[in-house]
Amino acid sequence: NFLDLYNALSGSDYKLEDVTMERKVIEQSLYKTYNNDVSWIIDGKLIVLVEHQSTVNNNMPFRCLEYVTRIYETIVPIDRRYAQKVYKIPNPDFYVVYVGKDSMPREQELRLSDAFYEKDSSRLDLVVKVKNCTDPKLLPIAKNCAILEEYCRFIEIVESTYSRRFPRSSFRKAIEKAVSEGILSDYLSRKTREVTNIPCA
Template sequence: MAFINRKYKDSVFTDLFGSDIKAKKNFLELYNALSGNDYKLNEVSLERKVIEQSLYKTFNNDVSWEIDGKLIVLVEHQSTINENMPFRCLEYVTRIYEGIVPLQKRYAEKVYKIPNPDFYVVYVGKDKQPLEQELHLSDAFYKKDSSKLELVVKVKNCSDSRSLPISRNCDILKQYCQFIEIVEQTFNKRSPRRSFKKAIDIAISEGILSDYLNRKTREVINMLCAKYDYKMDIAVKKEEAFQDGMEAKAIEAAVTLVQKYNVSPETAAKDMDAPLDKVLEKINS
């Protein structure tokens, strides 16, 4: 039976680096490793920035913090790297700025200061990718010219905990990747909850995220169930669409995924091999 609980809409990544009681410490360790900075927890101001997901469905695994006047947006990718990420980050950061700048200040003569943005994708998928790469908003323009609008997303490949380039100075991310590997290895689609509990027990016994997993065993199982329900739903719906041989079935399935799992239309269309324009048309009809 398909399962998703709105209380557990966060992924483990989002919870670990965004919502958990130790998220500030975890985030700062990760950001220092990604950026090369050396911020100390007791020396900086940190504030979580969250967009209401019921109003904005593009990002599900985002972690956004303002740190000493700088806005950091981290996004986890577990399958393929989306080359539309710069545009999606543009949409996302605009929503955050709307929440920062009071409406009346937008029309004032004096400039209202906003935090400098920095964007990272933490890639933990299985496809072969460079250790580091950049995605540019300008790559989406019809023609590259002297246009002043640009947004750069830095993609860090953290898919293998054994060769993780930043593992030496980011133990929490290394442990997270190790845990995800254990989850993948032990997953059993016939008894997912039992397999997730087994993965948690193995991780704890090996000292991987042991404090976090001991505190939040039930929550982590629910978050993993939501994620894997989506993956299994995709497999079922793709098989149905293939058997029916109908594009319309794939489009319908993609729309259902958007509504049921709060994923973006782009993600659902790609996962279902459905034309994005027709998925969007169906959603907006």
């Protein structure tokens, strides 16, 4: 599922049988604020962080910097950090899938350097590619990835049932409706309690 998502976002054509994949999970008990949606290493060369957003967030480069720093900490042994020889680390690739209602460009790049008081990308920068999947011209991205298409449909259900007065109960109804329609049913059935707490986080 993840490989299909990444191929749809990046335009690549990775085949599951041709690559080695390792999921990277940031320990939530230690780094709750750094928990992200999906992180994988593909063939030991590529870290991909995918953050689904239903609201506009121009601080994603900073958040991704936090995420990838924690992931690199799990990859590079402490003793190698002080060694003379360079320790190679995977190239990072950052994507945001936007499915909200606010007006957004079809595609855009957010840069960490845009947040600096004095803009200067020569010292430190991080680029996040944002894909607006509510744009009809980008619909093939969702159509080419079943999980992403289901996620977009789930967001529609949430928005149509959500109540500010009763956030948890309305969100639970959205989950029940999605599961009954076979939308993200496996994930939502396993993660009902965790997902239901999202509106109250």
